[in-house]
Amino acid sequence: MENYYLGIDLGGTTTKFGLVTTEGRLKKEWWIPTDCRQNGTRIIPDCLASIQKELASELKQKRILGIGMGCPGAVDRVHGTVSNAFNLGWTHAQPIRAAFEQSLCLPFFLENDANAAALGEKWQGSGDGEKDVVFLTLGTGVGGGVILNDQLVTGVGGAGGEIGHFPVTNPHSFDCSCGNSSCLETLVSATGIVKLAESYRLTTATTLNHCPKLTNAIIFAEAEKGDLLALKVVNEAANYLGQACSMIANLLNPHSIIIGGGVAEAKDFLMDRVRARFEQGNFPAVRKTTKLKRASLGKDAGIFGAAYLVKIRNTAG
Ligand SMILES: [Zn+2]
Missing domain, CATH: 3.30.420.40 (ATPase, nucleotide binding domain)
Structure with a gap:
């Protein structure tokens, strides 16, 4: 069974998901609209529901080592929260890592979206590793x-x-x-x-x-x-x-x-x-x-970088 990382690029209009191999090949990609209404309270539940649906069907036979996410706003890496993401409707710090880990029981890593895109370009884009x-x-x-x-x-x-x-x-x-x-x-x-x-x-x-x-x-x-x-x-x-x-x-x-x-x-x-x-x-x-x-990765840089977060931060392997 091949190992994968799941990379998420959370944007103000769409949220993109990508299943990436440990060598950096994008095997599957899908997206959902980002629902910023009601202070963005639907955003994380929608992400979790979409992943759970995939895990129950197409991803059933895949071994996922962890999930990484690039997100707008100020990221607190110690607590796994994001604040100041006003374009998502989030006025208070959001406990994103806690929500993912409780719901999916997989290691979860959060980073600012520009930093995630930087990691993506470094790993699989113009940064040549x-x-x-x-x-x-x-x-x-x-x-x-x-x-x-x-x-x-x-x-x-x-x-x-x-x-x-x-x-x-x-x-x-x-x-x-x-x-x-x-x-x-x-x-x-x-x-x-x-x-x-x-x-x-x-x-x-x-x-x-x-x-x-x-x-x-x-x-x-x-x-x-x-x-x-x-x-x-x-x-x-x-x-x-x-x-x-x-x-x-x-x-x-x-x-x-x-x-x-x-x-x-x-x-x-x-x-x-x-x-x-x-x-x-x-x-x-x-x-x-x-x-x-x-x-060179265009709009996929965030997905690659989010996946790479799992590779570099998941001390469990
Ligand atoms: Zn300024």
């Missing part, structure tokens, strides 16, 4: 995960790797969800890039000015066509991102810095610009050794 990998995900916000010597850097307060809240010198001073202003997230997330474009819209006359509602996709498409305003915005965002990446590289000299998330799907158009700024800011020895890469 290397020991030192940094991951950034550019979506509605900017998440980050730092892995050094095969260990996640979680920090003394559990907030290690919050690269999205790097302070960046810029003329805009957009407010950040964390309460500060001028965080990297306010400039290079999907919403940040739209804000950058909006801030220039009134002063520059180009095609972008005629769009009633700006989106990231429109800004990147117009930039590729040569629209001057769109290009200015993409170049500026790439400059902030490249600068942040070179600071990370000069501090840690990791094997790779991996960029994922919806914004990074602009492919080489964005990455070429980020790379140029990145290389310009790097210490020579760092320039030769730290690679800047695009993520």
